[in-house]
Amino acid sequence: MYDVEGRNALLRGNASLPGGAVQLRASHDVKEQEGEVSVRTRLGDPSYRLEISSLVPYSGLPRATLHFPIGQVSVEERTNEEDQKMLSVYGIAKTDFLDGILTAQYNENDLNLRYCYKDNELTLVPSVSLPSNAVSLDFKRRFGSSDKLSYHFNFDTDEWNAVYKHTIGKNYKLKAGYDSEVRVGWASIWAGQEEGKAKTAPMKMKVQFMLQVPQDNIRNPSLLFRVKKSLPTFAPYNVAIKSLSYTTCFLAFVVLLSPKA
Numbered sequence: 001m002y003d004v005e006g007r008n009a010l011l012r013g014n015a016s017l018p019g020g021a022v023q024l025r026a027s028h029d030v031k032e033q034e035g036e037v038s039v040r041t042r043l044g045d046p047s048y049r050l051e052i053s054s055l056v057p058y059s060g061l062p063r064a065t066l067h068f069p070i071g072q073v074s075v076e077e078r079t080n081e082e083d084q085k086m087l088s089v090y091g092i093a094k095t096d097f098l099d100g101i102l103t104a105q106y107n108e109n110d111l112n113l114r115y116c117y118k119d120n121e122l123t124l125v126p127s128v129s130l131p132s133n134a135v136s137l138d139f140k141r142r143f144g145s146s147d148k149l150s151y152h153f154n155f156d157t158d159e160w161n162a163v164y165k166h167t168i169g170k171n172y173k174l175k176a177g178y179d180s181e182v183r184v185g186w187a188s189i190w191a192g193q194e195e196g197k198a199k200t201a202p203m204k205m206k207v208q209f210m211l212q213v214p215q216d217n218i219r220n221p222s223l224l225f226r227v228k229k230s231l232p233t234f235a236p237y238n239v240a241i242k243s244l245s246y247t248t249c250f251l252a253f254v255v256l257l258s259p260k261a
Helices: none
Strands: 008-016 022-029 034-043 045-056 063-068 071-079 085-097 100-107 110-118 122-130 134-143 147-154 159-168 172-179 184-191 205-214 222-229 244-246
Touching: none
Parallel strands: none
Antiparallel strands: 008 022, 022 034, 034 045, 045 063, 063 071, 071 085, 085 100, 100 110, 110 122, 122 134, 134 147, 147 159, 159 172, 172 184, 184 205, 205 222, 222 244
């Protein structure tokens, strides 16, 4: 694969023994002068595989990963804050549970248990982290095809946030929410698909207006303005400007509602 703009090539290759019991894969970034080599083999049952991989040039012990039907476990060498090398264990497993999916993720002595239930209207995601005992809850509810409520609550800090979204067609979206951590309520309107590209929006432009109201100073709201405009390609000068993004928040639009005398 060749990146014309970056003038770089990514080389990839693979080979396997007859029957596919052992597979060899390699990749190399020409510009960065680095790559990775891995060997994967089946352990009797095809659903159990062992993979050994190493960076090139060599920078430490290779990473070993065991793949099994519901997840994987990896062991690799890492450097801690004191520049000491140590073995690190990472693992993840998923299984069906009570009409949802239960996920256990382990990373450097931290275990996160997460359950996700989802249907056409409701999404419920409670999670707990050990040993910190941090518990959180995510809740999403759809009201038809154009309205959606999202809510997140941290039980250990009592912090929460909520967002309500209403879409009008494909190119307009109204959003309102509150974040207890920063104690700010807000409302915004998007013209042009929020997650889409500017060149596919009407007039090849995306516009957002947002009003923020601090809970501790409701008389001093802030109006923020953002524009993303797709510009044409200037072929005669061999210059391609894909998009121009004004992410400047015009705090000059701050509305000062001082109390009347």
